[in-house]
Amino acid sequence: MWQKMMFPVFLGEQVPPETLASTLAELDRCLQLLEDKFLKDQDFVAGPHISVADLVAITELMHPVSAGCQVFKSRPKLAAWRQRVEVEVGKDLFQEAHATVMKVKDLPPADPATKEKLKPSVQVLLQ
């Protein structure tokens, strides 16, 4: 999310294409493990019922989604799970919780003072 959106859009800092590519590959690897090791043929991440694990997982996945990563597009199993989670949580609450992050792509670029303040602590996210 930071490499695809926050650095270029908000901080005005270009991210090397190979860094982003490597990050997206790692994301893909983790999504595969989420499907194969955790979700499997279950309705939810840790079994037949929604648990805190699903809340932790879905909020994570919505992060790259907010940056335009098509996380669910080529993964029907995850897309179906997302639907189930949204129904359990309630669509209004789910949208309310994600309103802030979904609007981040429309933020104006940070002013220089903000950039100076944020840059040191977010450099590690460029790896």
Next chain:
Amino acid sequence: MGLELYLDLLSQPCRAVYIFAKKNGIPFELRQVELLKGQHHSDAFAQVNPLRKVPALKDGDFTLAESVAILLYLSRKYEVPDHWYPQDLQARARVDEYLAWQHTALRSSCTRAMWQKMMFPVFLGEQVPPETLASTLAELDRCLQLLEDKFLKDQDFVAGPHISVADLVAITELMHPVSAGCQVFKSRPKLAAWRQRVEVEVGKDLFQEAHATVMKVKDLPPADPATKEKLKPSVQVLLQ
């Protein structure tokens, strides 16, 4: 078949699980998975843990990955003394808090410090840029400061007045850079005193036994070319 624990005592989380099981007299079959021989990549082991990592647990047909999950499963199943994972709401929350923080903080910097200072140059014959190592040791130092200031504070143990699984997880992490020659405790008397307390609680023999493998790693002969080829791809990420 009873409880099986798939471990390589080279690994910090394996040591924590090993100490916990032994200290509490939990009967188990030790299944060695030698990381430096790439045994964690075998198809047989993937049946136990598709994440291909150690520690892993097999209890009858039930398999479990992730050291924290394993420690908590064992503490519940074998009804160990309360202090390991206390029932009290806030005391337990403190242990949970440490267990959650440490994955991306102390674990990450201890692993990198040990690999960059010792495993890459000595075992894999791969030079690590001095600025990379310096940056890693600075991050380790930052985490140690947080361990002292946020978690240990003026308490005897990391999550309160009694030893808990949090201390086992923390001490086994700190022994990782120690095995590579990092003087973690030398300039930090508070941590050194805590370490002594943990060793006494665990028992010095068990503590030494659990750390025998990692303390000998610096004396390993360099890896042969085949081993290097097998290991290098998966450890490149530790060079960051």
